[in-house]
Amino acid sequence: MTNQPPILDVRNVTKDFGGVRAVDRCSLRVMPGTITGLIGPNGAGKTTLFNVVAGALAPTSGEIHFDGQSITGLRPHQTFAHGLIRTFQIPRELRRMTVLENLMLVPGRQSGEHLWCSWLTPWKVAREERRTQARALDVLELVNLAQLANELAGNLSGGQKKLLELARTLMAEPKLVLLDEPGAGINRTLLRNLSANIVRASVERNVTFLIIEHDMRFVMTMCDPVIVMANGSVISEGTPSEVQRDPQVLEAYLGGRVSGTA
Amino acid sequence: MDIGGVIDYLIGFAIMAMIYAIFALGLNVHWGFTGLFNIGIAGFFALGAYTAALLTSPPPDPDQFEDFIFGGNLANQDLLDLGVDAWFLLGLAAAAVVCGLVALMIGTITLRLNDDYLSIATLGIAESVRFFFLNEKWAANGSKGLYRIPKFLGDVIAPESYDYLYVVVVLVILLILFAAVQRAVRSPWGRVLRAIREDEVATAASGKSVFRFKLQSFVLGSMIMGIGGALFAHHVRFLSPLTFDPLLATFVIWAMLMVGGSGNNIGAVLGAFVVWGIWAGTQFLPGILSDPSFRLFMIGVLIVAIMLLRPGGLLGEWRRIVARSPAHSSDRDPAGPD
Numbered sequence: 001m002t003n004q005p006p007i008l009d010v011r012n013v014t015k016d017f018g019g020v021r022a023v024d025r026c027s028l029r030v031m032p033g034t035i036t037g038l039i040g041p042n043g044a045g046k047t048t049l050f051n052v053v054a055g056a057l058a059p060t061s062g063e064i065h066f067d068g069q070s071i072t073g074l075r076p077h078q079t080f081a082h083g084l085i086r087t088f089q090i091p092r093e094l095r096r097m098t099v100l101e102n103l104m105l106v107p108g109r110q111s112g113e114h115l116w117c118s119w120l121t122p123w124k125v126a127r128e129e130r131r132t133q134a135r136a137l138d139v140l141e142l143v144n145l146a147q148l149a150n151e152l153a154g155n156l157s158g159g160q161k162k163l164l165e166l167a168r169t170l171m172a173e174p175k176l177v178l179l180d181e182p183g184a185g186i187n188r189t190l191l192r193n194l195s196a197n198i199v200r201a202s203v204e205r206n207v208t209f210l211i212i213e214h215d216m217r218f219v220m221t222m223c224d225p226v227i228v229m230a231n232g233s234v235i236s237e238g239t240p241s242e243v244q245r246d247p248q249v250l251e252a253y254l255g256g257r258v259s260g261t262a
Numbered sequence: 263m264d265i266g267g268v269i270d271y272l273i274g275f276a277i278m279a280m281i282y283a284i285f286a287l288g289l290n291v292h293w294g295f296t297g298l299f300n301i302g303i304a305g306f307f308a309l310g311a312y313t314a315a316l317l318t319s320p321p322p323d324p325d326q327f328e329d330f331i332f333g334g335n336l337a338n339q340d341l342l343d344l345g346v347d348a349w350f351l352l353g354l355a356a357a358a359v360v361c362g363l364v365a366l367m368i369g370t371i372t373l374r375l376n377d378d379y380l381s382i383a384t385l386g387i388a389e390s391v392r393f394f395f396l397n398e399k400w401a402a403n404g405s406k407g408l409y410r411i412p413k414f415l416g417d418v419i420a421p422e423s424y425d426y427l428y429v430v431v432v433l434v435i436l437l438i439l440f441a442a443v444q445r446a447v448r449s450p451w452g453r454v455l456r457a458i459r460e461d462e463v464a465t466a467a468s469g470k471s472v473f474r475f476k477l478q479s480f481v482l483g484s485m486i487m488g489i490g491g492a493l494f495a496h497h498v499r500f501l502s503p504l505t506f507d508p509l510l511a512t513f514v515i516w517a518m519l520m521v522g523g524s525g526n527n528i529g530a531v532l533g534a535f536v537v538w539g540i541w542a543g544t545q546f547l548p549g550i551l552s553d554p555s556f557r558l559f560m561i562g563v564l565i566v567a568i569m570l571l572r573p574g575g576l577l578g579e580w581r582r583i584v585a586r587s588p589a590h591s592s593d594r595d596p597a598g599p600d
Contacts, residue, residue, distance in 0.1 A: 077466050080469030085467070086467055092461050098581060098583075100584060105450075114451065
């Protein structure tokens, strides 16, 4: 590994829900430019960790540094402003808005988001809207959803909603994307398409990815390094083949010690 | 009834329907676009109406009013005699500002919390406002109410043709507010509001400060309601706390938005005319059919019928279609359902 500073540095983070400790003194680092995999049995605390990193939940203790700055306890729209964007395991599409509108929402600093600008400088807003729309249509083209631009997002199939989630991250200009099970419930063809888009964003736009995924074929071909969590903390980290050989990982997945809490 | 009487009646009807249309627009900003459940419209209605009335009415005659002390009497200030009735516009603006400030206060406290808190707070504020004006006689003459609320251009226009003037005034204000709301909700600002309505978590994950937008929406909608209240005061020209009961000042406005089509501004205006038409029209029915409880029942039946037959309201929300992509088709595409 290079000696660059990590883009995401999770230090000793703990998250309790009442008596349940979902994330337990978890520390991990994500290096810039990588596609890092995050795996672990159900209930390992992966999604909770995402929620804490993205600001949806405040950590009980511990610190999170992103791109050299502390983002501990920031709200989701603030972590977004730092260049961090996440997707959801169960897609959260905006149902009664079109696919195109779902994407046009995302770019930050739109002058039309200020009430006064929408009233007083509509021409400027209209010009920005044309640009935003063109970009959104390009992104839709990329993920093969262009045909559905005018469809209400609630009418999409499960797999299409997954693609919409990915498209949403591509509309922002993120430094780090947290993908929560991008492959769940989508077929092989779509998954290949999705992988290709992730690799392209990683290479062409230098976006770093941290991906939770249960599809091992996907993880083993796409991700390097792979981080393994169990019972709320990291138990192993390394290249896909190293991780696969780690007895602790096998125990976590197969052993009786781990019971699902999610 | 002669034809002149019919016209006069229709003018009066149109004034009330358009005032209600303004409230429906305000509620549409809250509920239709942002999903804010305001069940205390009556509070903003009353605040707007009393603000405008108190600022413009002459001070009370001490022989008739024991307790009531205030009357801004802007209407007779030479200072404001700018050729048009500047006091009228000032009253409207003040009503909007007062409602906006109250909304800012309630919103700042409750909009970070679960949605239910806003509903309860709005319900509470509506009752508080009503009881304030009922019990604090010094403020607005208590249950005896405020009268002598001046007319717009009252010293110029003949009393019998006041409604002909006022219907135009209300129409112009309705059109201005309609255009303002329409432009706001069709801009990126409105897109964020609709996103919040659909899913707050996803909107926050897309980098939007959900609280800030909810607060703006709540304040804007409430200011519109304040203007509606002020227009009502100068139309009816008599206010008592009993005017602002939840039935005719909250429930009926919700009925209008539901019937016309939540999330559609034309629907909100249409709903105001339809529901007010049923409410006002049924009073001419014979016998028990013109009983107020039966008329209310009719509105209830209408709402149930709309919910069953057209759940989105008469018009419903319109989808915005953009060119370049082919027309909507149900054909499989490469990323088709799996």
